């Protein structure tokens with residue numbers, strides 16, 4: 001896949017039912033491309049979270065990006081995991097996935113989206129800050145890696 005050959009209008013976006021059996025098959029190939037040493041068991045968290053929500057991007061039937069999150073509180077949506085295929089970066093896929101996720105969860109009644117990212121992950125932090133998130137926390141994770149928590153208040157759609 002060659003990003004320079006891909007036009008944004010060739011990418012389509014859709015939501016997917018996370019309870020379906022095919023969700024791991026859908027996500028494992030793209031997760032392996034995005035995250036080195038991705039452990040399939042990591043997706044097992046989906047069986048224990050409330051109201052999971054998946055939005056993904058496709059180019060010619062191939063999944064090229066996704067965003068996955070779930071309920072963390074009555075009005076708080078947690079954006080857990082996501083990314084874009086290395087060959088399709090900087091064409092706006094992550095921005096569009098986030099826009100659709102936030103619009104959807106605002107319609108569901110959530111008022112905040114929260115996310116965590118490694119402090120060293122500049123692309124994700126820049127993207128989050130440009131999208132209206134603010135830093136609300138900093139910690140070292142169980143492995144001693146610095147992690148930043150960011151939160152965004154959602155604009156509510158008209159009733």
Ligand SMILES: CC(C)(COP(=O)(O)OP(=O)(O)OC[C@H]1O[C@@H](n2cnc3c(N)ncnc32)[C@H](O)[C@@H]1OP(=O)(O)O)[C@@H](O)C(=O)NCCC(=O)NCCS
Pocket residue numbers: 034080081082083084085088089090091092093094095096117121122123124126127130
């Ligand atoms: C972070 C990531 C999702 C961005 O995806 P993307 O589709 O390339 O992002 P977009 O094209 O929508 O970029 C939107 C804006 O984010 C910022 N951004 C994206 N990548 C960046 C980079 N490498 N460096 C600095 N800023 C960056 C820019 O402001 C960019 O706007 P611009 O291209 O007009 O300058 C992608 O790099 C990725 O998948 N990274 C690995 C997975 C990951 O870290 N996931 C988060 C933890 S779960």
